[in-house]
Amino acid sequence: MTDKKPPQFYRQRFLLALLSVFGKKLTKTDFQKYLFLYQKEYQQENQTYFFVPYKYGPFSFQSYADLRRLEEIGFIQRSEILELKDDYDYTNYLKENDQTVLAQFYHDYKNLKGNDLIRYVYIRYPYYASKSLIADKILGNVSSVVKNQDETSCLFSLGYEGITIDQYLDKILFHNIKMxxxxxxxxxxxxxGFSGKTLKNSLQELNIEYCxxxxxxxxSQERQNLSSLEDYRILFDSYEKNTLVAQKKSLSALNNLYCSKKRIALTCFEKDYRFCHRSKITDWLKKEYGIKAWHL
Structure with a gap:
């Protein structure tokens, strides 16, 4: 029995259990593919990890951060191989039903690994091979890879309230947003994932610019005590009359970015754009330049 205190989050305990059932160590690539398949096929109604198309197929930035944390607190060691640091059966950290489901998952996929595992994922979920650097090698037929190649000019807006960094990034990729x-x-x-530097780095990993x-x-002090629609109306009226009027140079620069990058997204926190000042920015761009926004 391990004397370590279990990780704070249940999802992190699941990562340890996944390593446990697969012999206590896996390559990083195999680990991501197994995690992806489990989430997609065995935990559809209650996913804890989400994925984006990446260099070797589906990848979860949140799981990467969780693995880093598990290394910091002494549960695993990370290199090209992810390996548990002791022999404890970490499936004991899971609820009984989750133990049963994970055992079934292992039974179903234990003989699929390496390139065969990657190929299986690419064929079954071609969208997640769209950014792969090895699709040609693995598939031999890149036409089976699903890509969004829409280059039509479009101004998007989205907030990250209520979603994970991976769900957020997937929206960006799915709509072929460039900046x-x-x-x-x-x-x-x-x-x-949503502080400026971290967000910028994640976007750059996906070849998307950040500004x-x-x-x-x-x-932030102006956003305190917003409890009614009237409060928001007063705030946004003030924003339009003061901030936007004084920032015509920045708004012109934003228009130039739209013209040069063609597919850009304004981002802030609020899920509902009507409760976010980005709606006033898009209103201004529509009025001054005829640019219509698509609020994701």
């Missing part, structure tokens, strides 16, 4: 324009005053978030325009943001 994310962050219109938060202070790009800081307690939620993993921060803090001058188009709203000071």
């Amino acid at each position: 994310v324009v962050d219109v938060r005053k202070n790009p800081v978030s307690m939620k993993y 921060h325009l803090p001058e188009l943001g709203i000071d």
Whole structure:
């Protein structure tokens, strides 16, 4: 019996259990593929990890951060191989039903590994092979890879409220967005993946540009005590009359970004754009330049 305190989050305990059933060590690539298949096929109604198309197929940035944390607190060691540091059966960390389902998953997929595992995932879920660097090698027929090649000019807007970093990034990729324009005053978030530097790095890993325009943001103190539609109306009226009027240079620069990049997304926190100042930015761009926005 291990004397270590279990990881804080249940999802992290599941990562340890997944390593346990597959012999306590896996390559990073195989681990991501097994995690992906389990989430997609055995946990559809209650996914804890989500994925984006990446260099070797489906990848979860959240799981990568969780694995780093598990290394920090002494459960695993990471290199090209992910390996448990002791012989404890970490499936004991799981609920009884999850233990049963994981055992069935292992039975179904234990003989599929390496390139065969990658090929299986690519064929079954071709969208997730769309950014792969090895699709030609694995499939021999890149026409089976699903890609969004829409280059039509479009202004998007989206918030990250209620979704994970992987769900957020997947929306960006799915709509073939070339640049994310962050219109938060202070790009800081307690939620993993959404602070400015981390978000920028994740986007760059996916060959998507990041631009921060803090001058188009709203000071956090102005957003206190917003409890009614009238409160929001007053806030946004003030924002239009003061901030936007004073930031015509930045708004012109934003229009130039739209013209050059063609597919850009304004981003902030709120899920519902009507409760976010980005709606006022898109209204202004429509009025001044005739640009219509698609709110994701």
